[in-house]
Amino acid sequence: MRTVKISLNSIDKVKSFVNDITKFDYDFDLVSGRYVIDAKSIMGIFSLDLSKPIDLNIHAEDDADDVMKVLEQYIIQ
Numbered sequence: 699m700r701t702v703k704i705s706l707n708s709i710d711k712v713k714s715f716v717n718d719i720t721k722f723d724y725d726f727d728l729v730s731g732r733y734v735i736d737a738k739s740i741m742g743i744f745s746l747d748l749s750k751p752i753d754l755n756i757h758a759e760d761d762a763d764d765v766m767k768v769l770e771q772y773i774i775q
Contacts, residue, residue, distance in 0.1 A: 704752055
């Protein structure tokens, strides 16, 4: 499993994020405080406080470099 911090601070960003990660067979979880939701669920994402960075857990067996390349635009350094 790999964890990165992401920012989804606009509706368009949320929609493109969900479209990008649904292309992969991995499981993705978003963690905000004590809430954990499926990152492929648009309704679930909108239930979170999107004004703050969110932890994204990527449940992949390998390093998931292909996923990381797609997620570059959302990741906070």
